[in-house]
Amino acid sequence: MSAPTVAAPLPPDRSDSAVAEASRTVYGRVVDPEAALPGGRFPAEIRAELDGCQDTEGDLDRLRRRAASWSAGEALRFRELLGPLDAETRAVLVRRTALACAPLALMSGAWLQWLSAPGNGDDPAVLRILALYASDLGVGNPRASRGDAYLPVLRHLGVSENAVPAGRLAADQRIDDGHFRLPALLLAMSRRPDDFTPEILGADLCLRSVGLLPALTLVRAEEPTVTHWDVVDPATPRGEAPGGVELALAAVEDLVARDGEDARARSVTGFRWALTALKEWTGRLHTELVAACDPVFEMAELMRRRAREGSVYHHAFPLEGRPLADWLRESQTDPRPMLAALSRSRLVRPGRPDRSRLVNGLVEENGRMFRVFSPEDLDVVRRWIGSLPGPAVGTPEAGAALSPARPLGLRTWRAEDDGRPPATVREAYHLLLNRTDTPAVRAYAREYVHGWLGRSRHGMDACESSLPARWTTRGLRPWLVDMHDRHNEAFEQGAEQELPSREALVDSTVQLAPLTLIDGAWIQGFTDYEHASSEIGHSLFDTYWDELGNGEARLNHPLIYREVLQEMGVDVPPTASRAFAEWEGFRDASFDLPVYWLSIGRFPQTFMPEVLGLNLAMELSGVGGTYRKARLALKKYGFSTRFVDIHNTVDNVATGHSAWAADAIDTYLSSITASQGAGALDSAWERVRTGYRSLNPPSGFRARQAARRAARSAAKTR
Structure with missing residues (x-):
């Protein structure tokens, strides 16, 4: 599927200002958290733009000094x-x-x-x-x-x-x-x-x-x-x-x-x-x-912006022998003649905005132009009238527009080649590890998520480990503490159970590597600027920041996990390499859940409630129980317990990732209620519950059927 065009190639006779609009259009698209810039011509045009600006010589130190000096002078x-x-x-x-x-x-x-x-x-x-x-x-x-x-x-x-x-x-x-x-x-x-x-x-x-x-x-x-x-x-x-x-x-x-x-x-x-x-x-x-x-400049800008809609009216109002509508049509490109004529009309008392009908009677409650101008617009008009008569009025320079900005040069958002979708789940894993993708890979990811969520919805109401059936304004903190107690009870009851053999522990640790070495992948979309600092998303970015070690390699969770693998005598290839996805020590099924993480993480807007639910499930999953049991097994065979220890602390239900995850959901649902009303709450909550269950969805025949139906439906709506 190709992305929509941002700015089609322009014929030679179009003005530079029309080309410059590409800057505005591109800006509006690239601030979208799910924006995907295609390969081919677009990156090549960016490269040409970068390489074409070599006016300033010097290395980075010299450039820094020059930039600072220039900035001080300009300031x-x-x-x-x-x-x-x-x-x-x-x-x-x-x-x-x-x-x-x-x-x-x-x-x-x-x-x-x-x-x-x-x-x-x-x-x-x-x-x-x-x-x-x-x-x-x-x-x-x-x-x-x-x-x-x-x-x-x-x-x-x-x-x-x-x-x-x-x-x-x-x-x-x-x-x-x-x-x-x-x-x-x-x-x-x-x-x-x-x-x-x-x-x-x-x-x-x-x-x-x-x-x-x-x-x-x-x-x-x-x-x-x-x-x-x-x-x-x-x-x-x-x-x-x-x-x-x-x-x-x-x-x-x-x-x-x-x-x-x-x-x-x-x-x-x-x-x-x-x-x-x-x-x-x-x-x-x-x-x-x-x-x-010069007040004429802002007045000319205002007239140029408003002339198009204004030209639909005012056919019966004469201005120096011509309908005002005609003047307004011309003002879309050059407002100066109309401003000169308007300054000579009965609507304006030069130098006396308080006595001018244009900003008094006509725009008052019973006037024919009531609410046509905003308060800010009226300030511009009053300032212009107050400056009259002035030497600029009616002269060729009065109200002249700035010369158009240099065109951005980026003409299209359309991929020249959609590419092909991944042929296997291993190939999908490798391709989705990077932010950059093709339309075909992105479509694969979207359909994979829909299929996985369709499977997760199957039989959800009968699932004992699901979120509550309804969300209340009390929030999720009470439920969170109850779940923590249940994890502890399960651990205490199973404390005497036999621990896995060394071989089984090593195998499970290896098979979890494709998942654990991309810790935080499900919330990668919340690194996007406006999400990462929002009331809902800031804690998800903070979680992502923690998973990757707060910028320090010694605290980086994937690196800590690799240390455990090395203690076990297992040396897997670098995560981003194709060799990792093709490594024979992994079973194919070990990539199913990681590909879901990598896929849903690409769509923080589209699947926000599901991501919030999945995030809570992830952060709560091992706290109080599973991590403690894993610690016993690792310790028994002499392996480092650092990975499970750090997760059992940072994911805690009081001030850690689990608590943040619950708070993010509460904030999201409260905002839904405030903006869309209580009627939208049930739907949003069901999506959160689906996301929560998607960490461990059912695997039976009917669940797989539900997954196929959801994926096919998503493919049809592309």
């Missing part, structure tokens, strides 16, 4: 804009600057979101990157990301209506297309980490070397207390962590140590591109702000 230039201006004009510039910076600032650090994956979660270089990303997110707390710190700025200025979720920004026509260009390309690269990891790290290092965007120093100077500006600044430390530049440099060096000097050269390419793009965008924004000091 001064922006702050100097405010000096001679009146309070009203200063407020206009602050508002415009905050909006222009929003596409980048609201997603600060998001380009790192997919650089960790189930196949590389034990790689020290990746763990370093994950530590950098976790710092940006303010891991452990909801709404603590650098982007979340920027949101109060927009709220304080009254321009936040399209800020959440970030994809809504693409619909905000107050933001020029050119302001989406840099973040759109950064986020597009984040969806192809296998192709662009060094370049992403280089661009990230550039942004941290620059620090607070130069234009934002203007906003900070006027609004110093509206937010924690040190958090908005990507260079500053978070808590006890090192500074952003230090962490970013370490990430690049670890990548070079792993991949060689070519990775450094590609990081330099990413840095150069980002600095060139920043300079271009910053210069354009400065030009925009200088123009916006």
Whole structure:
């Protein structure tokens, strides 16, 4: 299945501004947590864009110094804009600057979101990157990301209506297309980490070397207390962590140590591109702000934005001998003639907005234009009228539009080749270990999940180990403690049972390796920026962060499990290698559940309730019982118990992963009730229960039939 087109190739006679809209469109798509950027021409166009920006010479150290110096100079230039201006004009510039910076600032650090994956979660270089990303997110707390710190700025200025979720920004026509260009390309690269990891790290290092965007120093100077500006600044430390530049440099060096000097050269390419793009965008924004000091500029923008819908009306209203509707049609491309005529009309009293019908009688409760203009629009119109008569009115320069931003160059979101689906569950495992995939692999994953969930729903009400039949506002904590007690009782009752033989213990440990070595794969989708810092998702990201060792190899769960395997004399190939999936020591059935984890983890939006249920089942499964029994067996044969010990503690039901998992479900269901009403609660709860059971679904003939029906149904709806 091919993905929908983002921007079709444009005929030569289309304007540059139409091409530039690709930036806005791409941005709206790549902030989607389930966005998948296809191979073929699209990555090639990104590569051409990166390689085409080589204006700045030097190694990373020299580039860092140059970026910091440039940033300091530009910051001064922006702050100097405010000096001679009146309070009203200063407020206009602050508002415009905050909006222009929003596409980048609201997603600060998001380009790192997919650089960790189930196949590389034990790689020290990746763990370093994950530590950098976790710092940006303010891991452990909801709404603590650098982007979340920027949101109060927009709220304080009254321009936040399209800020959440970030994809809504693409619909905000107050933001020029050119302001989406840099973040759109950064986020597009984040969806192809296998192709662009060094370049992403280089661009990230550039942004941290620059620090607070130069234009934002203007906003900070006027609004110093509206937010924690040190958090908005990507260079500053978070808590006890090192500074952003230090962490970013370490990430690049670890990548070079792993991949060689070519990775450094590609990081330099990413840095150069980002600095060139920043300079271009910053210069354009400065030009925009200088123009916006003239009230005619904002009025012209307003008329250009609103002319299309306005031209449907006003056929009977004459303006200098022509219907106003005709003037409005022309204003879609050039509003200056209409503004000049309007300034001479009876609707406007130059210099006297309080006496002008355009912003008084016509827009009042009984006026013909009631609620046509927003309060913000009316401020623009009043400011324009107040500036009349002025030398700019009616002149060729008055209200002239900015020259179009340089086109992004990304023309299509359509894969040239859908590829083929995996032929076996082992091949699926190998292909799904990476974030990057093909439409065919993605379709396979979606159908696999639907089939697995169809099997999990079969006979669910008769299952004793299921979640309660109904969820109540008391939440899941009481149930969680009851389940913990049951695990303990089962362990105590079976304490005298014979432990497995050494051979059986080794075999079970080996067969669990395809599952355990991708610890956290089911919640990989919650590394996505807006999920990872949300009220529902922040604890899932925190869980993922814990599973991979909080950035430290010695605490990394997959690496700890490999140590146990090595003690048992078993040396399996690297997890991400094809040799691992083909290793003869594994049985085929050992890949069934891991492929489900890898598949559902790709769809955090589509299967959110099921992922939440599965997460609770996973975190609770061994606490208080199974881990304790496994510890006895491992200890009996002289193997390390560290893996089960650490899980029995971090997954605890009071303050650990199990508790977080229950709280995430409670938060989700409470939000469903608040937003959709109690009628939606039952359906959502059933999906959570299905996800919970999906860790251990039934395996009988009828259950397998249910799985096939669900998978076929999903295939038909593709």
